[in-house]
Amino acid sequence: MHNQSSAYTALITGASSGIGLALTRKLLGEGWDVAVLIRSDFPADDQLLQESRKRGQLRIYKADVSSFTSLRQGLEQIKSQEASIDVLFNNAGGSFDKLMYSPQGRELHYEVQTVAPYIITMEMVEQLKRGRLKRVVHTSSNAFDFLKSFDAATLARPASFKKLTGPYATTKLAMSLWTQAAAAAMEQEHGIVMRSVDPGPNNTLRKGTGSGLPFYVRPLMKFFFPPPTRGASLLYDGAMGDAPAGSLLAKGKIKALPFATQAQAVLSQMEQIYNQEYQSATPIDPPAPQQQLVIPS
Numbered sequence: 001m002h003n004q005s006s007a008y009t010a011l012i013t014g015a016s017s018g019i020g021l022a023l024t025r026k027l028l029g030e031g032w033d034v035a036v037l038i039r040s041d042f043p044a045d046d047q048l049l050q051e052s053r054k055r056g057q058l059r060i061y062k063a064d065v066s067s068f069t070s071l072r073q074g075l076e077q078i079k080s081q082e083a084s085i086d087v088l089f090n091n092a093g094g095s096f097d098k099l100m101y102s103p104q105g106r107e108l109h110y111e112v113q114t115v116a117p118y119i120i121t122m123e124m125v126e127q128l129k130r131g132r133l134k135r136v137v138h139t140s141s142n143a144f145d146f147l148k149s150f151d152a153a154t155l156a157r158p159a160s161f162k163k164l165t166g167p168y169a170t171t172k173l174a175m176s177l178w179t180q181a182a183a184a185a186m187e188q189e190h191g192i193v194m195r196s197v198d199p200g201p202n203n204t205l206r207k208g209t210g211s212g213l214p215f216y217v218r219p220l221m222k223f224f225f226p227p228p229t230r231g232a233s234l235l236y237d238g239a240m241g242d243a244p245a246g247s248l249l250a251k252g253k254i255k256a257l258p259f260a261t262q263a264q265a266v267l268s269q270m271e272q273i274y275n276q277e278y279q280s281a282t283p284i285d286p287p288a289p290q291q292q293l294v295i296p297s
């Protein structure tokens, strides 16, 4: 079991690239212990990651968060290995290039960016309660500023698709809405403060990515957006600051959420999926030994 040291411990999803990778590197550099839940491997040539891995300061768990089978396996391993978590960063996400569905039959952005953060948060409550900071930060977006309508009932099976301003935007908003609706009870019952944070624009283009972005965004990203260390700093500040639980922070300031009258409806969907689908499924076998990423030295 890890986390017997005096360092803070973070759990970061989507840490293998972009903002999550920059945040992982930042926290390791500041002496934090970092557990990551990732689908793809880290870059193999990163010396900080290699050394942190060898010291046990960086611990790697693997999952595709869109699949309950895979997510459950990853979360059970974390629960069996990590005694406490100070800050959970639910960061995995992205804009996909077409309508796709998760193994559970829900639209993929919805599964990855709205449902999975709820499940990961609820499954990590005991670890967070044992942590000293007791914070959860969800990576949001300003993409929903462009939404003219929002209907919680269509999140799982949207009728139409648009890159970035379609299901990507609605499901980021849905995640910030349930965060707002669930935050007070989470703080009162468990002492855990949950917020969502817009990391702002960041250049996270890499080979083979960007197809989920409208054509005009890619050159903007390439030539004008700052590096992902910028978004990582905003997520970090959002976690460590004192904004009220449930807030959405953008550029470090609290921002009102549109369509807030539907926050409770989105939260009810999360509770139903978690209680009736995730929790009631047949438990998996006891966790196998922790999957280790072998980073060539």
Ligand SMILES: NC(=O)c1ccc[n+]([C@@H]2O[C@H](COP(=O)([O-])OP(=O)(O)OC[C@H]3O[C@@H](n4cnc5c(N)ncnc54)[C@H](OP(=O)(O)O)[C@@H]3O)[C@@H](O)[C@H]2O)c1
Pocket: 013, 014, 015, 016, 017, 018, 019, 020, 038, 039, 040, 063, 064, 065, 066, 091, 092, 093, 094, 095, 112, 139, 140, 141, 142, 198, 199, 200, 201, 202, 203, 204, 209, 225, 228
């Ligand atoms: N870049 C921006 O300007 C910007 C602005 C606002 C918000 N954001 C948000 O910031 C977060 C990080 O994105 P990024 O810009 O850093 O892009 P990125 O480099 O593509 O990082 C996305 C991360 O999420 C992971 N991920 C996606 N689907 C997953 C799944 N099903 N299971 C497990 N992991 C999954 C990816 O893993 P794989 O490599 O395996 O796909 C990757 O590690 C996202 O939530 C994004 O929506 C970004």
